[in-house]
Amino acid sequence: MIRVQSVSKWYGLVVGVNRISLSVEPGVTGLLGVNGAGKSTLLNLMAGLLRPSSGTVDLDGKPMFANPEALKSLGYCPSPDHFYEDVTGLEFVAYLGRLSGLSPAQARERAVEACREVALGEEAGKKVRAMSKGMRQKVKMAQALVHDPPVLLLDEPLNGMDPPSRAQAIEAIRRWGQQGKSVLVSSHMLHEVEAMTSRILLLHHGKLLASGEVPQVRQAIASRPMNVFVRCADARNLAAALITWPCVQSVSFGTEGKALTTEVTDMGDFRVRLGDLMADRELGLEILNPLDDNLSAVFSYLVA
Amino acid sequence: MPVYEQGYEAYEGRRNSLGSRWKPLFREEILPYFNKRRFVFLLVLALLPWLYGVALTFLHTQLGDADWAKDLVTKLPVVDETLVAKLLTNGYDLFLLFIVAIWVGSGLVARDRKDMTLDVFLGRAVTSVQYLWAKGAALGVFLLLFSFLPTLILVIFQVGLTGQAGWLLDHVRVLWGTLLYTAIGPGALVLFMLALSSMARSPRVVGLAFIALVFFGDMACGVVYAITKVSAVWFFSLSRELTALASLCLGAPPPFASADLHPALVALFFAGLATASLAVLWARFSRRGVLR
Amino acid sequence: MIEGPVRAIFGFTARGMTCSVKGWLFGLLLVLPWAAALLLRLLIWKGVQVPMGGVTLYGILVLAYVTGFLVPIATLFFGTSLVADEVEGGTLPYLFGRPLRREKIFLAKVAAMTVVLAAGCWLSILGTYLLSLSLDGAGALGRGAGTLLGDLATTALAVAAYGALFAFLGLAMKKPLFWGLIIGFGWENLVAWLPGFLKRLTLLFHLHTLLPHSAAPQGVVQQMLASSESRITALAFLLGYTALFLGLGCVLIRRMEASAAEREGG
DSSP: EEEEEEEEEEETTTTEEEEEEEOOOOOEEEEEEETTSSSHHOOOOOOOSSSOEEEEEEEEEEETTOOHHHHHHHEESSOHHHHHHHTTTHHHHHHHHHTOOOOOHHHHHHHHHHHHTTOGGGGGGGGGGGGGGGHHHHHHHHHHHHTOOOOEEEESSSTOOHHHHHHHHHHHHHHHTTTTTTEEEEOOHHHHHHHHOOOEEEEEETTEEEEHHHHHHHHHHHHSSSEEEEETTHHHHHHHTTTSSEEEEEEEHHHHSSSEEEESHHHHHHHHHHHHHHHSSSSOOEEEEEEHHHHHHHHHHHHO | OOOOOOOOOOOOOOOOOOOOOOHHHHHHHHHHHOOOHHHHHHHHHHHHHHHHHHHHHHHHHHTTTTTHHHHHHHHOOOOOOOHHHHHHHHHHHHHHHHHHHHHTTTTTHHHHHHHHHHHHHHHTOOOHHHHHHHHHHHHHHHHHHHHHHHHHHHHHHHHHHHHHHHHHHTTTTHHHHHHHHHHHHHHHHHHHHHHHTTSSSOOOHHHHHHHHHHHHHHHHHHHHHHHHHOOOGGGHHHHHHHHHHHHHHHTTTOSSSSOOHHHHHHHHHHHHHHHHHHHHHHHHHTTSOOOO | OOHHHHHHHHHHHHHHHHHHHHHHHHHHHHHHHHHHHHHHHHHHHOOOOOOOOHHHHHHIIIIIIIIIIIIHHHHHHHHHHHHHHHHHHHHHHHHSSSOOOOOHHHHOOOOHHHHHHHHHHHHHHHHHHHHGGGEEEEEEEEHHHHHHHHHHHHHHHHHHHHHHHHHHHHHSSHHHHHHHIIIIIHHHHHHHTTSSSGGSSHHHHHHHHHHHOTTTTTHHHHHHHHSSOHHHHHHHHHHHHHHHHHHHHHHHHHHHHOOOOOTTTO
């Protein structure tokens, strides 16, 4: 099992990931986050390519960074589209298989098998330079799989794939999970991840925002209190009504008395009640603005 | 269902004048170098031999009349066209000139190709000519810093220390000769670097190709000359051609004891280099809208 | 017994060096001495008065061209690219993500470069030797065998030493080409000629001590360069420098990070 304990990574003054702790169990786990959330940094740390600024990353107790013992059990599919361009897909996969300790014959055999696993088929014999983006993605997945590691880290593996290839790749990832491999797949598309697994880790601004099953996470996000700024002509009357609603936890006034900030636990219920109230009374609502932008962005991703 | 014609048509945009759209590109290309301490250090290093010229000027003008120093000073070379030609093309300054050409020039187009920013630039209202002009001008400015600027400083010192503007009138060829040398020699070098840089995606490979071509040219000429003793073989040596060009432009005597290059051959070399470079650039940039 | 992964990297690197445009360019550089020797033969055959014989030409080509130009330029070309190409091409994560000590990756790559370049230089020297010395009769070939062996050994050592230096620079410097030029063609050529101890800090000085050519016209240069140290000392210095650069390279690669992240990545 791969375990990340209180790991942070800084690039100078920029924080890549911040005090993240997690572990990847057998089966498929989705790593969700918007661009710049720190997914690739986290995966690079877990793949032993980056050294944590603080904290530890280990696989069955062995530290990951530049440690061959730990890397034996790991397959990593990076996100960028980089290859040795002048070899065929099969040669590429077989070469990296040899670097994982396979004999030349084993490497060739396993490369063919890995290419078949990712539905690369006859195209594997083409030069990488001549392959489409989707095929190149499959080659990257095959090289991660070639030495049959128990842990797979896949960084946005479905990028650039057409719908049939995407479906094949999703099917393959699910199959590896069912075979007992620990698979961590990063993506910024919830529906992609949901097609593979219901278990997700949610990363935002370099921090682990939430983790668990998708329905749980949806509920957890939805039930977190959210600050909403309201500006209206009759703020005191509005506050008197708000304070009686079960979805409102607190109300506070601004300095000028025309604006208030309220802490809401159920945004859906709040919207319905506010709509009804506006229909009943003339409160002169001017502005309604959720203040937790980050959370709302994450929320949007989750329900998109 | 109608089937439409599927061919592509090359974009034949109107040829605009150079305008000022190249200026941001030019600025972005040169400004970062002045923040690099290593680069400024290199510039200072290039000026070191010229300090010798300044010292000579000082000795001649300030101590030339002193009895105790007269004998010594008369033995020292005077500041004139010959000295400037030597300073421009001594091995040390040529080496630095090549280093700068590689440092600044190798990434001019290659870096944009590698970063995929060439598409962005040429996809805007910047034409290939404006783009190449901006890039070439940036390298040209740096090469000027290693050729014309030191000459100018030397002339200013000479005139300033002697207090006689007449020296400048007598030696005006120092200025226009250096300008002519810079326009032809380093000018052709700029085109050559642009052409090389447009042929690869990695600035490092461009730099290595330049080194291999220039140093190999010198070495091959040296070997063949050692066997044949025919001075015309130096025709293919860039450093020899630059040295000969400086002597010609400044009216100084030929610098090589055994292998004097004919002016026509020197002109032919630089014309050939510039033409070949322009042909490469034309082939790379004119046929397609955006290089990939 | 060499491990399979190390053999794989060795083979892949050697293949990349030989079956590429770079490899062809290197091949062109190798045949220049042959062309020079053939030119000399042609001139002699045509009855043109030539200033040197085959032995002298061979000496000049080995001393000035092979060790003075070909080895530094080829090792600069390939040595600085060993790791820099992987970094630029974004393929380093594939290597560093494998269960293989990074030092072995580095050493396997350096070994592949050394073997390919040394083999190329040997081919060039052997061809030049045959084409040049046969001008002076078949006996000259036999008499020069000792010189030839010395040249081959020294060239291999030169490739190893310069290769280690430039491979280390390729790892340590952001602009390895710039530093490679400054050190390989600036420092080396300038300092190797200075009197005093400083010249011992160059590879060229020790290589010239080891090269067996002492006949004119390169004899003066040879004496200037080689008069102040024994061959054993030169050998010790060269091996020491090679080990030092390889050791430093191993330390650097062990600590190196290889992010596969892209700017647009998450």
